[in-house]
Amino acid sequence: MDSLALNIKEMGITDLPDPEEVILTLKGFDPGSDTLKFKEGSKILTGEEIFPGEHSTVTGTLKSIDSLQVAGGKRVALRIRVAEDEKFDPAIKEVPDFLEKDPLEILKQLNRCNLKFSEKLAQTKTVVISAVDTEPLATIQQQILRENKNRILEGLELIKFLTAAQKVVLAIPKNLDYLVADIIEDQADVFLVDPVYPNGLPDILMRTIYYKLGLEACAYLKVEKLFGAVIALKQGRPFVHKVVTIIGNKESKNIRIRIGTPIKNLFKDSDIHDNDKLILGGPLRGDACYSTDIPVGDTIDLVYLQDSSEVILNRNQACINCGKCVRVCPAELDVNLICRFSEFSHFEECLELDVYDCIECGLCAYHCPSGRSLVQFIRLAKSELEKIEQEEEK
Amino acid sequence: MKLIVSSPPHWNNKDSITKIHSHLIIALLPVLIYAVYTYGLHAARIISLSVVTTIASEYFIRKLFGKESTITNGSAVVIGLLFAMLLPPSVPYWLVIMGAFLCIFIGKEIFGGLGSNPLSPVLVGWAITRISWPAYYNLDLASVNYDLGYSFRYPLTLLKKGGTEFISEFKLLDFLLGKQVGGIGTVAVLLLLIGGIYLLLRGVIAWEIPVSFMVGILVVSSVFWLLNNNQYANPLFHLFTGNLMLGIFFLSTDYASSPFNRWGMIVFGFGCGFLTIIFRVWSVYPDGVFFAILIMNLFTPLLDKLKKRSKPVEFIHIESRAE
Helix, strand or coil: CCCCECCCCCCCEEECCCCCEEEEEECCCCCCCCCCCCCCCCEECECCEEECCEECCCCEEEEEEEEEEECCEEEEEEEEEECCCCCECCCCCCCCCHHHCCHHHHHHHHHHCCCCECHHHHHCCEEEEECCCCCCCCCHHHHHHHHCHHHHHHHHHHHHHHHCCCEEEEEEEHHHHHHHCCCCCCCCEEEEECCECCCCCHHHHHHHHHHHHCCCCEEEEEHHHHHHHHHHHHHCCCCCEEEEEEECCCCEEEEEEECCCEHHHCCCHHHCCCCEEEEECCCCCCEECCCCCCECCCCCCEEEEECCCCCCCCCCCCCCCCCHHHHHCCCCCCHHHHHHHHHCCCHHHHHHCCHHHCCCCCHHHHHCCCCCCHHHHHHHHHHHHHHHHHHHHC | CCECCCCCCCCCCCCCHHHHHHHHHHHHHHHHHHHHHHHCHHHHHHHHHHHHHHHHHHHHHHHHCCCCCCHHHCHHHHHHHHHHHHCCCCCCHHHHHHHHHHHHHCCCHHHCCCCCCCCCHHHHHHHHHHHHCHHHHCHHHHCCCCCCCCCCCCHHHHHHHHHHHHHCCCCHHHHHCCCCCCCCCCCCHHHHHHHHHHHHHHCCCCCHHHHHHHHHHHHHHHHHHHHCCCCCCCHHHHHHCCCHHHHHHHHCCCCCCCCCCHHHHHHHHHHHHHHHHHHHHHCCCCCCHHHHHHHHHHCHHHHCCCCCCCCCCCCEECECCCC
16 A cells, blocks of 8 residues: 555545534634634524635534644634535625636636635746646546546636636646547647656646746646636535545545535544544645544545554664665755754754755655654754744844 | 554655665675685684674674664674675684774764764775785685685786786686685675675665766776787676675665765766776776775765756645645
């Protein structure tokens, strides 16, 4: 199971019934200065804006407001009890003839549908739509392309319309080129990617495309979000469902869940045992969870339950300077040096070695024969450097 | 329910330092068996004495320095085996112990242990004993009491003394099969080659250093050979004699003392090859492989800078909430 090859097997998508409770964490919400327009007990509609950039993904009653420690830090979390009949925010309207409207208006409409498309969009000349899954085991981007190809072709039109891009590139795994055999040059350029980690990661994919095709002012979008945008405009449905690959001890499947569903709803209680590892995200970049009461957000493609027998514990032996980390690093960093400096708190030296160019793909630690937690050392250096910077500003 | 939490990645290719050294020992095994087969108990005596000394000295030195014991990672065994292989069959026991101890103490532990050594530990021990007691390393004297049915004169000394005329009695095939005089583990060229290929296939060593080393040997010796083929031997003679094959696969590829970026490795390997031939042609030593490697070891920090980074590409995420 530990191969770095990306999975290209077809795996159908099934729907998961709505959970009783959905947890929404608000990124960028500061409880000290920001105020929330909802109180405990207020009714919330699907797609209604809670806080700029954050929309509710269900219809229901606000049960409680508390804080939750997630991988990105401490966040304000809203627990919403899901109501039986779903009602959409009245501001969301379908725009089937979107190609005849004003692009700015369309962007606003997408924003209302929980798809916060960047304002820099108008300046981009090339757009890369990626159907390559970012991590091994995940199969969702390719599955969405398989099942909804016509919608995605409409999406390519939409992207051209929104950005005035001269070129749209559709990146897909090499072995799946038959899926797009009938795409003509007018619609998109097809870019075939070797299905091995880390080729699907945005940073790596964009760099490969940049050096191969020499494109300028690039932008990146996953197929799933493009599909979501087409559905939002054609059917007036906000982007509230997310497809995730679930890898459990016994079975793996692709399911469509409500964004904000807690992890405990994805597995049976009997499936999770003591000393297992529950990973939000993939086996190489995902974050291990301390509890099953953590919601699955809209950037998560994979939830991976690792059995206790497969859990590797960090040995953190001394570096033997074998250089494997340096040779596998896609960002071409001197990983061994950076991590040694970080280990002994020489963070300024890490900065000189371009530690910020690290994309935390995890390949170095994957290959390390000493079992060192290299990614952790790099994260430590980055966060300590940020602290030093903040202090200097003061 | 208790869940385990740790930083990513959550997978590992299950490699370990012990595994790397096990592969090295497996690769050396045929050569060691050939050494015992050829020189009998003399070889077995040297090998066991050397390995016992390296393990014991690593254990006691680390204890003395107040560090955790690392003898289970196999590095001491590999150093012991490699050092034994460099010695002629007739060296006295104290020289083996002395050299093996120096390999561990001066070569490795004094710098902080495995991974911190600036020079190949095996060659440090070898160089000190080689220069201090040259008589025991004189291969023509060392093997005077043996008769194994092939010429027991050291081809590289002959070449140095009398040019190609003196080495006309040797056949390349004999060199390949190990029928030449030398250190107990340096002569079985074919077996060393097989061991080296095993290491390459297992991913223990990378191809850059061995290949560029060989290219360096062949190119530089060809130049001399083309200039004067009476005085200088042909490139294949150089490739198959002396300690070269052991140096190419097992000593120049030592992790800590060799560079690890591609161009650094290629320059390193070529430099080793270049210096080897220069020493063989112009120095007082008949074979300069190990000195060449030691000198190139010193260039490693410099060669590690021979790396051109392609800067990351800037782009925007259309969906700005994505990481």
